[in-house]
Amino acid sequence: PYTLSLHDALPILEKLKTSEHQQKLFIGNITHEFKTPLTIIRAYVDLIEMYTDDPLLLEDAKKNIRKETDRLLDMVEKALHLSSLEKYDFEFNAKPIEIKELLRDICDRINVKAKKFELTIHCDFKEAYIWADPESVMQIFINILDNAIKYNRPNGKIFVSNYIDDDNVCVVIRDTGIGIPIGSEDKIFQPFYRVDKERSRQTSGIGLGLALVKKLVQMQNGNIKLMNINEKGTAIKISFPHYF
Numbered sequence: 127p128y129t130l131s132l133h134d135a136l137p138i139l140e141k142l143k144t145s146e147h148q149q150k151l152f153i154g155n156i157t158h159e160f161k162t163p164l165t166i167i168r169a170y171v172d173l174i175e176m177y178t179d180d181p182l183l184l185e186d187a188k189k190n191i192r193k194e195t196d197r198l199l200d201m202v203e204k205a206l207h208l209s210s211l212e213k214y215d216f217e218f219n220a221k222p223i224e225i226k227e228l229l230r231d232i233c234d235r236i237n238v239k240a241k242k243f244e245l246t247i248h249c250d251f252k253e254a255y256i257w258a259d260p261e262s263v264m265q266i267f268i269n270i271l272d273n274a275i276k277y278n279r280p281n282g283k284i285f286v287s288n289y290i291d292d293d294n295v296c297v298v299i300r301d302t303g304i305g306i307p308i309g310s311e312d313k314i315f316q317p318f319y320r321v322d323k324e325r326s327r328q329t330s331g332i333g334l335g336l337a338l339v340k341k342l343v344q345m346q347n348g349n350i351k352l353m354n355i356n357e358k359g360t361a362i363k364i365s366f367p368h369y370f
C-alpha cells in the first residue's frame with residue numbers, strides 16, 4: 127500500500143498553507159474594499175438627514191450614492207464569481223468555437239464604449255477553432271478589452287489579432303495606454319491589486335478583472351501572459367487549445 131512520506135507531504139502542506147494565506151488575504155481585502163463604498167453611502171445619508179433642504183447636496187448625494195452602489199454591485203458579482211470558481215469544479219460547456227467570429231462579435235460590442243472614449247479598435251483575425259466554453263471566453267476578452275479602454279490615453283488605439291501556433295490559438299490584445307510598470311507583472315493577476323489605487327477608483331476599477339480572467343483561462347487549459355511592458359502601452363497574449 128502507498129504511504130505518504132514526509133518528503134512527499136511537505137510540498138502539499140506548503141501548498142495548503144499558501145492557499146490558506148491567500149484566502150485570509152482575500153477576506154481581508156474584501157472587508158476593506160466593501161467598507162469604503164458603504165462608509166461613503168452612510169456619510170451621505172447622514173448629511174441628507176442633517177441638511178434637509180439643500181438641493182446641491184441632494185444632487186451630489188444622488189450621484190455619489192449611485193456610483194458607490196454600482197461599484198458594490200460589480201464587486202459582489204465579481205468576488206462571488208471568483209470564489210465560486212476557486213471552490214467548485216464547474217462543468218464547463220466546452221465545445222469548438224470559431225475564434226474569428228467570436229472576436230468580431232466582442233469587438234463590435236465593445237466598440238460603442240471605445241468610441242465614447244475616442245479610441246479606435248483595429249482587428250486582424252484569422253479563422254481558427256478553439257476548444258473552450260463560449261461564456262468564459264466571452265468574459266475573458268470583455269475584461270481584457272475593458273482594461274485596454276480604461277487605461278488608454280485620449281485618441282489611443284487598441285489592436286486585436288490572432289495567430290495559429292500548432293497546438294494553440296493565440297490572441298494578442300495590445301493598447302497604447304499608460305502601460306504596466308516593471309515589477310507589477312505578476313501582481314496584476316492577484317485579486318484586488320491595482321497599480322494606482324486612487325486613479326483606479328476614479329476609473330471604477332476594483333482589481334478583480336484580471337484575477338477572474340486568469341482563473342477562467344486556466345480552466346479552459348489556456349495560458350495568459352503579459353508580453354511587453356513599457357510606457358507605450360500593454361500587450362497581453364492569451365492562448366487556447368487548437369481544435370482541429
Ligand code: ATP
Nearest residue numbers: 273274277305314320321331332333334335336360
Ligand atoms: P476591475 O477589472 O475589477 O473592474 P481593475 O481594472 O482595476 O478592476 P484588473 O482588471 O484586475 O482590475 O487589473 C488590475 C490592475 O492592472 C489595474 O488596476 C491596472 O492598474 C492594471 N492594468 C490592467 N490592465 C491594464 C492595461 N491594459 N494598461 C495599464 N494598466 C493595466
Ligand code: MG
Nearest residue numbers: 269273335336
Ligand atoms: Mg479590469
